[in-house]
Amino acid sequence: MDTPEAIRPLDRETKASERPGDHKDELRLWLRLLTCSTMIEREIRRRLREEFRTTLPRFDLMAQLEKSATGMTVGEVSQRLMVSNGNVTTVVAGLVEEGLVDKRPAPHDRRVQVISLTASGRRQFRVMAERHEEWIADLFAGLGGSDLPALMRLLGTTKQSIQGAIRRAGAEAEEA
Template sequence: MTTSKDRLRLWLRLLKVTRGIEARLRDALRREFETTLPRFDMMAALSRHPEGLKMSALSGVLRVSNGNVTGIADRLTAEGLAERVPVPGDRRAMMVRLTDAGVAEFTRQAQAHEGWIDDMLGDFSADEARTLATRLMRLAETQDKEEMTNAL
């Protein structure tokens, strides 16, 4: 068998596993927290930036359109989990950040999420998980460099 066929097979298996894990996470978030994976992802991004993020930056971090971000931010704000704050020096721009209630809710969800992932990937030793994560991170960095080159 050729190397390219082995790599194609690897890609297809990565895709299948990723889609399966994502489906299980979506289901668990819906059942246990009555939320969605995009809402969880937005709260995760905001949790890493306690000062908040501009909507455009949030779109970039999540790699989704501004419209998608706006809708999710609207719902989180309506539920008291996030708030919009003005950007100093820019009257038109707003930042979104988690409220104290949002931080508390995300903490609950993140703990459950970590447990679910731990269960799903429990067949990997810590060393295997670190090695695979490092290899995939290098692959992602290569892809990011190629995207930047192609954008020029």
């Protein structure tokens, strides 16, 4: 009742250009991307909780720290993880509490805090990271041989597209 006959014929056209102002395909794509991402994230959270009694934010933070031998500042971590500074402060506090992470002021600039894994943190992370890698491989196991690189490439293009759009929006706000 809300799909008038007059519009029907266009349903077979997939080119957005032939349906000016209609972007349902992009919307569907976004929905599907979000669904995949959400399902994986939920499952990883669940398994981290079940198997290691920890959370995804903590795991992600430790993963960043593990990559750096010398430690990272709060600012660096927050940029890498794409979360706010305050967020890093909070999550780090929990990890310090558990003795997995070390936090000390930088020697030359007392504003800066340097965060690093403790020996115990590094040990525990290695165990979790190995399991995590298996979980991810398992979740993507249904993709055929050529699907993986193809998806990788398309998501690369997508990432650039997103960054471009965000940059455009930012530049627009700049002009004011």
